[in-house]
């Protein structure tokens with residue numbers, strides 16, 4: 001069969017890989033110059049490795065993508081970086097049951113209660129029962145107001161903003177369930193891994209057209225089947241012929257964009273060695289600080305200390321229209337609370353934005369997920385909004401690609 005895949009993110013790459021391996025004639029159209037989609041990387045002249053525009057890692061149990069890496073002979077590093085929270089302007093390591101049980105901001109009883117709730121979620125396999133419950137209602141009741149207001153409410157607020165009261169407990173469950181203390185990272189970065197997949201697909205006869213945006217489904221009329229891997233609102237743009245009731249269903253799915261300011265520093269930003277710092281402060285303008293060089297060795301990046309200042313925001317939020325310098329001015333007072341002298345070691349900054357990065361998972365999401373088959377004959381949808389109950393990620397993009405390849 002002649003199969004077109006729109007998008008060379010990890011869903012498109014995985015679908016193309018499995019279909020090409022089966023002997024189908026696969027052609028991939030990608031609007032960017034490079035593969036990787038949301039996990040795409042960039043490189044400066046003096047770096048050995050590429051770096052993701054938005055922070056990325058795998059969990060040690062992301063078995064689908066780790067198996068794929070193994071299958072194509074791609075090397076992966078596994079490490080145990082430090083994860084911490086910023087509470088009342090202090091950093092606390094919080095990535096093990098022992099840390100939870102000794103956390104000084106909660107009473108002994110509150111720590112036990114929070115640890116019990118988290119363990120209950122981690123070992124509960126029945127997410128279906130949780131999807132009708134709101135995270136913002138369950139968590140304060142189950143773990144107590146102080147634990148909720150100290151950690152989880154600020155994190156949910158900083159991630160989802162105005163959507164906080166819509167998020168289902170199934171989403172929160174997935175985050176807790178999947179968390180592993182060990183994290184994985186592909187040698188050379190996600191761009192390099194995506195390029196290795198491109199090579200494999202080409203070896204199986206697949207053809208890539210980069211820098212090629214599909215504007216209209218009609219452009220691809222010579223294919224037997226078409227797989228669309230774009231977020232749903234992009235699909236609506238390129239397929240105006242879709243029936244109205246289907247369009248309305250896709251329009252019901254909401255999401256947030258992402259914005260990451262990357263600081264390249266001469267000295268560490270998180271001097272205690274933390275890789276991931278969640279900001280537990282509702283007044284903060286920053287959601288998370290992620291020091292990549294506290295995960296992967298700085299030697300791959302010309303000894304620079306690379307830090308992401310991350311946020312999820314609606315695509316029309318004022319920050320989305322700012323330059324790197326403007327945004328750094330906004331973030332600077334808060335960043336100085338974490339590291340008062342960071343600015344003196346700043347080499348350069350980069351700003352990356354994407355309009356759609358995080359689906360909003362409301363109550364009973366399983367009832368509104370669009371199916372793979374679309375109302376258009378031989379056109380299939382496989383995108384980030386169909387990943388559930390797990391939170392979206394490259395592991396699930398690869399899983400989705402495998403599924404759609406099987407269906408076809």
Ligand SMILES: Cc1cc2nc3c(=O)[nH]c(=O)nc-3n(C[C@H](O)[C@H](O)[C@H](O)COP(=O)(O)OP(=O)(O)OC[C@H]3O[C@@H](n4cnc5c(N)ncnc54)[C@H](O)[C@@H]3O)c2cc1C
Pocket residue numbers: 006007008009010011012029030031032035036037038039054055056057058212213214215229230231234238258260310354357358382383384392393394395397
């Ligand atoms: C801030 C942030 C942090 C993340 N952290 C992690 C993490 O730590 N670990 C992890 O595994 N995942 C993480 N993710 C999620 C992960 O990146 C995504 O789940 C995954 O990459 C989605 O892949 P996809 O192929 O489904 O979609 P996408 O990556 O969105 O791919 C769609 C592709 O289609 C292309 N395209 C769009 N329109 C057209 C068109 N008209 N014609 C042709 N091409 C088009 C795009 O350029 C893109 O390459 C993160 C995402 C963000 C934004």
